[in-house]
Structure formats: structure tokens, C-alpha cells
Amino acid sequence: MGYTSTLKFVNLGVKRRLFRKAHKQPHHRWDSIKNQLNELLKYGRIETTLTKAKELQGYAEELIYLAKKKNNSENSLLVESMLRTPQGRRKLYEYYVPLYRDRPFFFTRIINQWRFRLRDAAPMAFIEFIDRPGELRPAKPVGYDRIKYIYYEIQKNRRNLKKYYHVAKKFNLIDSNDQIVSDFSQPAISKQEEWQSDDEEDIIIDENLLQKYKQYGDQMLPGPLKGREPFYVDLPLPSLVEKQFLNYRKKFKP
Template identity: 50%
Template structure:
């Protein structure tokens, strides 16, 4: 569940009804939101990040939605982006570098790659989350648009 749905459920009073509006990664809810915002800032700034598999899957929802909201280019959606990306540097990278890159791509801006290894201290499965179509990506992304039709026809 992404940022918009989570805030909509909070506005409706989802907490008082006992519903869990996002997956429990660790700790109290205010720490979870802070952790997601910090991880999202790092991911947008560095374009790639290594973390646990559970956190990577949870972060991917927000990583997809932040690009989707930024592409809408309205003051309301810019406010939502600004509330999630607290770093001015991350916002600058999102608007100047990432939006032109994802102009033709409608969804699937990020991917989670399972590393098939465990962290030694607590045996947590590790993963890499990265944005696609960037220089130096681990595996080339599938093409979109007309290039996809040619790719599939081969």
C-alpha cells in the first residue's frame, strides 16, 4: 500500500478501527514512517540500496509511488512528494534526473533483487532495491513502448 492510500486511511480514522495500514517492519508506527522516509531519501539520492528483503519490498511501494506522483506535476502532488522526500538534494535528483528518464515508462520504475544470502548477525535475507534504466544498473530493464513490441516480436 502506498503513501496516498495510507494517508487516506489515516484521514478516515483507520487507526481507531484497529486496521494496520502498512506492514509492520519494526518498532512503533512513527519510527516506521521515519525509517521509510529516510530509506526513500537514500534510495533516490543513490539510485540503489542494499537492505533486508522485507524492508526492500515495503520500500518499493513508496519508491514507485514517489515517481508516479512527481510525474503528475501539480501543486498537490508536489506537496505529497515534498512530504516524503525531506532532503532537497533528493527532490532535485528526482525532478532533474529521474523524471526525464521515466517519461515513457508508466510503471515499474524500481525492482527488488533478492541476493540469496543472509546477514550474518541476525540471518535476515538481504536484497538490493534499485531504480531501473539508470547507468550502472545490475541487470538491464525490459524495454517499454515501441521498443517492447520489437523486443517481444523477436
């Protein structure tokens, strides 16, 4: 057995690539993530490579999580930094945030197509938001609702009891005699608490400082008139010529 064959056995189970490398330049990668995130918000489901879908999933989960939290300047800036179009912004705040109001996490799923793209043999996949109309299967509950779901499932048959035995044991749904508890009122996991108060509410404002600046009256520079217009504006979808122009990328020259 040669050196190369021996090295294959030594490296079994070793992660070869520590991070996903979808693009050569960092700004190309960041631009692609924002564009795909905007398409995912508008259409609810997009087709891409399996590597890009796994990379995009973390940003989509974080975007919904930050948009659900109480409004403050930091979260608003983070959300706005990832949005590209008014259509995506409207879909996020008017559809997805109310839809996932009672769901703490896991808002997306990746469906592996188990096929390869013809030109470069890249594995293809779908990434989509859950609980949308026309999905293949409903999403499983998470958090406190998952514990309730497991409790009612293990009462149906022995197969489910064997399937969820270790999880039920962890959350005290099964007693020391391996019997299902009769009362579910006090499980080991508590129901999800409300969001904690933001730091902005704890800021102490100096009254003397307010009195000092009262002499200046109103704001020194009036705000622009365009800023008073409605924030959400429905723009028409881009035409074929605009799509071709947006998809055109100049060759990078450092």
C-alpha cells in the first residue's frame, strides 16, 4: 500500500475544507448572498446549489430573528443592511414576521434534489420558507411546542415511544419506571418567555442637559421633504432588459 492510499485512510472523517468557498472575491460573495436573500423573500422558494443554500440559510434565519425582535436602532440597521428592494422589505415585515410570530427559530428548510447540474456537476437544492402555501410537508414544531408534540406522539403507539424515548426521558415525560407521566402541566422545559427589555429603555436622560439645549428650539436643519413620504413603495418587477443588466457583471480587475 503506497503513501497516497495510506493517507486516504488516515484522513477519513477529517473535514477537508474549513469554510465554503463559493466565490473568489469577498465582495462578490456578499453581493450574491444579498441578491439570493432578496429573491428568497419575494418568492418564498429558490433553486440554487447545495453549498450556496447552506450558506444562505444562516443569513435568512438571522434576518427573520432580528426583524421579529423589538424595534431598536441596532436591529433596524442590521435588517436594512441585508435588504435590497422595497418588495423584499414589504414581504418581510407584512408577511413573514406575523407568520412566524409564535415560532422561535428554524424558519427555513433545504431540500436536496439529489441531482447534479449539467455544466459543472454541482449538487442542486431548493431553499424555502416553511409554512408557506403549496409546501410538500408541514414543518415540525420547535421549542416548547415540540415537547408537547412528542408527549402526544409517544401516547399513540410503541413505535413512537421507542423513537422519542431519549428525548422524552430528557424532558421528564417518562418517569423512573419508564411510564408516561399523566400530567403535562410542569415539564422540565418552560414556555418561551417574552423578549427581554432593550438597553435603550434603561438609558437615563440628564434633565439639565435637556434644559441646556432647549434654547436652540427646533432642529437646526429641517429634514428633507422626501423623507416624509411613505416608506413602503410598491415598485413594478424589473423588465427583461433590466434583469439582463442586473445579471451582467464586469470582470474584476484589482
